[in-house]
Amino acid sequence: MQKFRRNRRAARPGRHVAHSLLILMIAIAAADVSAVEVTSLYTARVALDPQETGSRDRAYDLALADVLTRVSGSAVGADPDLIVTMFPKPSAYVVQFRPGEDDTLWVSFDGPAIETTLRRFGQTVWGSNRPLTLVWLAVDWGRGKREIIAAGDPDRSRSAARSIDRNRLLRERVLKVAERRGLPIAFPLLDTEDLTKVSFSDIWGGFDERILEASRRYEVDSVLIGRIRPATGQRNRWSYHFDRDERRWTGQPEQVITLVADLLAAEFAIGGDAPLRAVVLRVSGITSIDAYGSMQTLLSGLNVIENFTITSVEGERISYRVEAHGGAERLARALRLSGLIEQDVFEQDFMDDHGGMRETSLALDFFYSP
Secondary structure (H helix, E strand, O other), X not given: OEEEEOOOOOOOOOOOOOOHHHHHHHHHHHOOOXXXXXXXXXXXXXXXXXXXXXXXXXXXXXXXXXHHHHHOOHHHHOOHHHHHHHOOOHHHHEXXXXXXXXXXXXXXXXXXXXXXXXXXXXXXXXXXXXXXXXEEEEEEEEOOEEEEOOOOOOOOOHHHHHHHHHHHHHHHHHHHHHHHHOOOEEOOOOOHXXXXXXXXXXXXXXXXXXXXXXHHHHOOOEEEEEEEOOOOOOOOEEEEEEOOEEEEEEOOHHHHHHHHHHHHHHHHOEOOOOOEEEEEEEEEOOOOHHHHHHHHHHHHHOOOEEEEEEEEEEOOEEEEEEEEEOXXXXXXXXXXXXXXXXXXXXXXXXXXXXXXXXXXXEEEEEEOOO
């Protein structure tokens, strides 16, 4: 049997600067993916006062709070007493730092060590493989000016510069809070294909089915639809679609993006007290060395998997024994998010590692499609 341990470097601290999330969130709009690997979970850029005594330690405290908000949730990141209890010396977790412009400090932390500490204290950990949320945002600026916010700024005349600027500012408001929570989001391209399917009136009028149909080309798991009137006292209206469920909210963009992040974290984050359970996993469609390597990389990077063992290879199908936090249900959810196609769930007996006693485990049957 060939054994593998999960790659604890999923966050890859230090390889990408924090603002890469912003670039990713805009550029990802045209990508054919259902989930995004967030590569800067364990980095943060915070204010640094060079005149203040102990300013670097203070910056470490702020940076760690930002990281914990992305990795474990706002309840942890906003609780300074809990952070001090778990991380009495944040500098011990720092792997890189460098001064930035405008009196800032860029800090990269040891992701695996932070994960271990969070689990030891029974806190949740949300891994780097996260659902991509597509945001359709219709804005009524007043005086007949109605627009849908796009992924980029269109070419317009100089007289339309104000419209471009206010759209960009609104988009950046959304991106800023999403980046703070490590939530990958995208705006539609609003190219010819989008505009033949969706109009401002469709979004404003609540014809969500049309919006969801137009969203299929982006292959996202999560769709957020907003209707905003900035110059009035009317409430902003939002509808959120995820996994065949719908939620309706009111509020400012920052509040709603936070609600989305909290909901997805509750769905996908793994608690430190989540039990390890053995699961049989069969994956078909492994037709090449590249497919085999991709499958190994995928399993090694999943936060839910502690370790896995290949138990058999039969033609195009590989069978694994997986130790997963939270068991088969959590593992199946993570595999679906990663793009594998679920075929079946069944029970199967297998030999354990300690002398031959047979165990019965839930088994998952998936298909790999590159």
